[in-house]
Amino acid sequence: MSAPSPTQRPLTQTDVSRLVHASFGPRAGVADCGPLHGGGFAAVWWVRLDDGREVVLKVAPPEGARLLRYERGLCAAEARYFRLVAARAPDVPVPPVLHHGRDPAYGEWLVTGLLPGRSLADLAADGDADDGPVRFATGRALATLHRITGPCFGYDDGERPCAATWPEAFAAMVDDLLADAADWEVELPAEPGRIRALVRRHAPALGVVRHPALLHFDCWDGNVLAAPGPDGRLRLAGLVDGERFLYGDPLLDLTSPLLFRRVEDEPDHPTVRGYRDVAGPLDLDDGARRRLGLYRMHLYLVMNVEGPSRGMTPDSHPQRHTALADLLRRELADLARD
Structure with missing residues (x-):
């Protein structure tokens, strides 16, 4: 099976069996397995063991794969995130x-339990699901996770940006992405100097954030699972793909759930209402709106810059490239006006 993205290691059923043995012992067997689709970073397979358990096997990119700077160590980070959430929330x-294992031949991998349900992205493609209660529950879950604070702002592994203040950490995260853009020769809709200047200009708005909250960061519809409850209504079944977690401003975690939209324009969105149900009133004053603009700018910068590492270039995916460049350009223009 060929990898759909350069960062995804090609796997076979034989590979999966070997990793199952390495994880659970030589007597563990695979009854059935197959690739899971939807992500573009790691190779992910569902596996049914011969004892009836259903698990997810996630294998990190192969040694030597070119990654963005903030993507280093994501397999271990995901294990830390899930364990932290299980213990604290x-x-x-x-x-x-x-x-969570590492092998000279296969690199690093993670095995987790397989949660029930389907992603909100898949349900939306069907077009007939009432996902409002799931989104409300997602907002409540994020607010609950934001009560957990970290040792610094940024990442917890000592290799990626980590600082005593949120403005420092956020500026370093943006700097890394701009360095990645230069490495990959990604054409951005603005000069890097202009982007850095806007981050510096709005540093006072970032400076009001004093507590480094635990952020999922990547809680878009593809990473939110829903399953029918006892009454047949959809319920939140799980938050997955936690490898990109960091510590920072809770508002950052409201950008991916409303991807390509604006939180400040949708105060009655179910996710926002669920968030307020736990966290209390959400004061979207001028400073908060500037921060949200910075966070959307950062997210669109990530999505622009990661394209080539996933095998998606302006030539191969022109519509994606144009749309993301336009979104980034809009946020930069708004930040320049404020």
Whole structure:
């Protein structure tokens, strides 16, 4: 099976069996397995073991794969995130970590339990699901997770940006992305100097954030699972793909759930209402709106810059490239006016 993205290691059923043995012992067997689709970073397979358990096997990119700077160590980061959430916020559903391993031949991998349900992205494609209660529950879950604070602003591994203040950490995160853009020769709709200047200009708005909250960061519809409850209505079944977690401003975590939209324009969105249900009133004053603009700018910068590493170039995906460049350009223009 060929990898759809340069960062995804090609796997076979034989590879999966070997990693299952390495995770659970030589007597563990695979009854059935197959690739899971939807992500573009790691190779992910569902596996049914011969003892009836259903698990997810996620294998990190192969040695030597070119990654963005903030993507270093994501397999270990995901294991830390799920374990942290299970210990500190047990009411928030995340997959249980069953094994985290490393092997000279296969690199790094993670095995978790397989949660029930389908992603909100898949349900939206069907077009007939009432996902409002799931989105409300997602907002509540994020607010619950934001009560967990970290040792610094940024990342917790000592290799990626980590600082005593949020403005420092956020500026370093943006600097890394701009360095990645230069490395990959990604053409951006603005000069890097202009982007850095806007981050510096709005540093006072970032400076009001004093507590480094635990952020999922990547909580878009593809990473939110829903399953029918006892009454047949959809319920939140899990938050997955936690490898990109960091510590920072809770508002950053409201950008991906409303991807390509604006939180400040949709105060009655179910996710926002669910968030307020736990966190209390959400004061979207001028400073908060500037921060949200910075966070959308950062997200669109990520999505622009990561394209080539996923095999998506302006030539191969022209519509994606144009749309993301336009979104980034809009946020930069708004930030320049404020």
